[in-house]
Amino acid sequence: MQTLVKTKVSRAKLRTHLGALVVSALLPAFAVGAIAVSAAVDSYRRSFEDRLQNTAAALASAVGSEIEIYTASLLALSTSTNLDSDTLDLGAFHERAGWVAAGLASRLFLIKPDGTMPLHTDFPFGTDMQAKRPVRQTSDIARQVFETRRPVVGDAILGQMTDRLLTPVYVPVMRSGQVTYALGSVIESQRLSRLLAVQGFDDGVYASLIDARGSIVARSADQKQYVGQQVRDWVMAGVRNRNDGVLTGENLVGARITTAFHHVAPFPGWTIMVAAPDATFYASLQTPLATLALGGLGSLALALFVAARLGHRVLMPVAWLTRRAERVASSEGEIEPEEPPVRVHEFERLRRAVMQAHQALQARAAAVSAGEARLRAVVDTAVDAIIVSDSRGLIQSLNPAAKTVFGYSQDEAIGASMTMLISEVSGTESDDPVAIAAVETQGQREAEGYCKDGSVVPIELSIAEWHDEAGRQYFTWIIRDISVRKADEERRVLLAREVDHRAKNVLAVVQSVLRLSPRDDPKAFVAAVEARVGALARVHSLLAERGWGGAKLHTVVEQELAVYVTSCPKVRDQRQSTVVISGPPVALVPEAVQPFAMVLHELATNAAKHGAMSVPDGRVDVRWHMDITAASTTLWLRWIETGGPAIEGNPVRRGFGSRVVDATMRGQLGGTIERCWNRTGLSVEMSVPATRVMAKEGRRTIAASKVT
Known part of the structure; x- marks a missing residue:
């Protein structure tokens, strides 16, 4: 045995x-x-x-x-x-x-x-x-x-x-x-x-x-x-x-x-x-x-206590089985009167815990899905182009805004290289999209974008590098079309330069007016300065209204002589003078508007003090015409006064206004001026090269009309 x-x-x-x-x-x-x-x-x-x-x-x-x-x-x-x-x-x-x-x-x-x-x-x-x-x-x-x-x-x-x-x-x-x-x-x-x-x-x-x-x-x-x-x-x-x-x-x-x-x-x-x-x-x-x-x-401590209690309950039936096997082996054949109870409540708790964990994971998965849906909604509705590329620079996805900026559809863009859309940027001379991304992840930079129709659009890049769970490298390209902003910046710079140039010219003229105006009579000095500065202000407003693009000669003449042209007799002295303006359309460049206005202001001021505008029924004719030859084109302007006080001869002394007119006409406009002191009134004839006062388009138009 x-x-x-x-x-x-x-x-x-x-x-x-x-x-x-x-x-x-x-x-x-x-x-x-x-x-x-x-x-x-x-x-x-x-x-x-x-x-x-x-x-x-x-x-x-x-x-x-x-x-x-x-x-x-x-x-x-x-x-x-x-x-x-x-x-x-x-x-x-x-x-x-x-x-x-x-x-x-x-x-x-x-x-x-x-x-x-x-x-x-x-x-x-x-x-x-x-x-x-x-x-x-x-x-x-x-x-x-x-x-x-x-x-x-x-x-x-x-x-x-x-x-x-x-x-x-x-x-x-x-x-x-x-x-x-x-x-x-x-x-x-x-x-x-x-x-x-x-x-x-x-x-x-x-x-x-x-x-x-x-x-x-x-x-x-x-x-x-x-x-x-x-x-x-x-x-x-x-x-x-x-x-x-x-x-x-x-x-x-x-x-x-x-x-x-x-x-x-x-x-x-x-x-x-x-x-x-x-x-x-x-x-x-x-x-x-x-x-x-x-x-x-x-x-x-509680877990160990529960484990000890559980061990005790588990060991009780094990001990009973052991004793039973021993009794059978010893041939005693005695069996325990009853088997001790075995409780498995902890296993039920474990099952419930697993179910709760499963529900929690499902809730988290739903939250992740909702987050992805929200992110997709943001990406799809973003104004900026958002493109994802892999480590080789091949496009993996793009949002609808990218199609608006570059003109490529999903099928055309996915799988293509980012170099199809952007050029090299500052910081790298390579057109490798990975090299560009390595530079661009350091911050926003500007570059040029290539559209499907062959046009080039200025863009602003912002690139983020990331890796998926497998460690694969990806880049997210956020691209903004800044063509409107660039155009606005250029317009602001041009306007600022033009305003600065005009302001400096006006200040220089005001300085010369203050320096050269006679100071013997304070009231006369103030009146002269105010009148001349007012003339400058009117010219400044005229240029500003037209975007500093110049003005028509007829408008300049009409504006400077407006105070002397009335539709009814003046209330104070019951005086009415007549001003006649005639001449072909002449578009002056911005640099010529101010000198012409100053010349007309001085002539009108002199006429109002001593000439045709100082008496009732006086008359001033302002006429101009273009003299076009094969060698040059000249603008002739005539100022003719009639009906004023009789003139006995040429004036003995030249006033400040005459010096301003001569200096402006010869120095600033490069022209000539001739005065004739007729007994019936002053006659002034001025000539100015068209190249100094008119734009090329205006000279061509006048030449064409002359030929016709």
């Missing part, structure tokens, strides 16, 4: 396996929990940094507004007539500046181009300011005002008289296009520190204002200890060439901090820093992390 060897299985060992099984089953849950905790910590960290950034942006706006108050006040004060050269009164200006300085809780001062300081509101007017010259830093800032003709906000300096940290603000005092003075003030560091402290920081959080050199100009707390010190190098390196962001490092006392920064617009180099010690951040995480840790340990 074969002997059976009885092997005893340790119950403790079986319980250990069950416990290990439970722990293994819980490991994914703990892993998911750890990931959730990590995501929560990251989210909390981002929220923490966002709060710091929002605070920095708000404080930067407040500081910028504070500095703009000073700049606006100084600019308003700089327009005071007390600083005009003809009404200069520094005593009265000192009093006004004192009022403004009191409103700003600061001090105001003037600096001349030579660096001297003629007045300072902290001292009575008339005080010798020679010994109180501005320090070198403020002199440099004032020199910038004289050079740039713009307001300047300097870096913080140590006050020469107050021994406090100050921020200088200067604006130019402009007179006749020149900077005559630099008007300045200073912002106290304490004032800026109070502005930062209003935020009400706690838990060690503080705000600082630093200038372009890295000096702490103001601080929300501990001003005496830190104002005037230099920030760490890692701070200056982090804020350089960036408008805002978040940095981490050690502060001046060696504590680890997280700091958000935001530049103060529009003052270059000035930055608001809002810093929080990392200890504050981690202290706020201790309670939730401790709660999560205790919850995890409690869950593990």
Whole structure:
């Protein structure tokens, strides 16, 4: 008979396996929990940094507004007539500046181009300011005002008289296009520190204002200890060439901090820093992390307890079967009176958990599908062309806007290379789409797009690189048609140049009028200047109405003589003069409109004072015609006065108006002028080369009509 060897299985060992099984089953849950905790910590960290950034942006706006108050006040004060050269009164200006300085809780001062300081509101007017010259830093800032003709906000300096940290603000005092003075003030560091402290920081959080050199100009707390010190190098390196962001490092006392920064617009180099010690951040995480840790340990202990109970229940029937087998082997044949109960409630819970997990996955899949549908709706309705290409630059998909921009359909574009649509861009001389994408992912750039019809359209590229789950590389090309914007920019540049050119011409003429007009009689001088400037204004308005494209000669003549042509007798002197205008259509170039208007104005003014327009029933004929020959084309214009006072002979003295007419006709228009002082009235004959006053199209039209 074969002997059976009885092997005893340790119950403790079986319980250990069950416990290990439970722990293994819980490991994914703990892993998911750890990931959730990590995501929560990251989210909390981002929220923490966002709060710091929002605070920095708000404080930067407040500081910028504070500095703009000073700049606006100084600019308003700089327009005071007390600083005009003809009404200069520094005593009265000192009093006004004192009022403004009191409103700003600061001090105001003037600096001349030579660096001297003629007045300072902290001292009575008339005080010798020679010994109180501005320090070198403020002199440099004032020199910038004289050079740039713009307001300047300097870096913080140590006050020469107050021994406090100050921020200088200067604006130019402009007179006749020149900077005559630099008007300045200073912002106290304490004032800026109070502005930062209003935020009400706690838990060690503080705000600082630093200038372009890295000096702490103001601080929300501990001003005496830190104002005037230099920030760490890692701070200056982090804020350089960036408008805002978040940095981490050690502060001046060696504590680890997280700091958000935001530049103060529009003052270059000035930055608001809002810093929080990392200890504050981690202290706020201790309670939730401790709660999560205790919850995890409690869950593990409970699971082990349940596993032990489950092991006990599982081992009971196993032990019963073992005893039964032993009894059978020993031939005792005794059977346990009843089998112990076996409960499988945990398996039901496991099934329910699987169902819940399945439902959760289905819900997530539905959410992903909905998100993809929303993304597709955005892509399909986007105004910009959105194209996806693979690592070789072959088009994989494109939205409807791409067809609008380039004219290719889905079937024509998919599978083709991106080089079919765009050219090489700046930064690479290659037409390889992958090389172009490598450059373009660094930011937006402009290029040329090739349309299906062969046309070229200016575009703006923005490219993003991404990889799918298999690691394959793709590029998303966002392309915007900027042809309308380019056209608008060109029109604005051309218009700005034309307006600038016209304005300079008008100012030059006004300057010559003021310089040459007789000053013996002030009233006559004022009247002459007003009349001539009015003539210039009418010409300026005429050109502006026609888009600076010139004007018709008939319109110019009619406009300049309009005040002398009436349909009924004038009320004041019951006078009525007649002006007759005749001549073929002549389109003047913009450069010729103003000279012709000035000549006609001077002739009409002389006629109104001494000639045909000075008496009732006087008559002025303005006629012109074109003399066209094979060699040249000449515009002849005649001014004929009749019915005026009898003329006994040529005038003995030439007036200013005659000199203006001669200089304008010969110097600006390159023509000739002849006067005939007939007894019945003045007759003036002028000739001007058509090449100086008419566009080529107008000369061709007149020549064609002459031939016809």
